[in-house]
Amino acid sequence: MLRIDIKSYNRLLLNKLLQQFKNNLKIKNLVYFTLLPCKRKNFVVKKSPHVFGRSKEKYYLNTYSCIITFKYLRKKDLIVIYKLLKSSNFKEGFGLKFSLF
Numbered sequence: 001m002l003r004i005d006i007k008s009y010n011r012l013l014l015n016k017l018l019q020q021f022k023n024n025l026k027i028k029n030l031v032y033f034t035l036l037p038c039k040r041k042n043f044v045v046k047k048s049p050h051v052f053g054r055s056k057e058k059y060y061l062n063t064y065s066c067i068i069t070f071k072y073l074r075k076k077d078l079i080v081i082y083k084l085l086k087s088s089n090f091k092e093g094f095g096l097k098f099s100l101f
Contacts, residue, residue: 001071002100007095011038011062020088024080027081030071041063043058044058
């Protein structure tokens with residue numbers, strides 16, 4: 001059984017990757033998706049060191065997570081998964097963690 005933990009700061013990229021897994025006919029029946037809740041971090045930065053507390057800027061950083069679990073694994077399935085992840089156009093926008101158990 002293979003488990004892939006995916007983290008991204010862009011929800012659209014994560015949805016596109018999940019659509020690629022759903023549309024692939026060779027591994028469509030082997031895949032379970034679990035979307036985890038979004039984590040949000042808040043940052044407050046002062047605009048100027050001279051203005052004491054009146055002008056602040058707020059920034060938010062959202063982290064989107066997903067777990068993809070594969071039921072059965074064969075050598076052919078691993079090759080298909082590898083090719084699918086390698087051919088993804090936005091692979092630099094993801095954090096991937098692979099677990100075998």
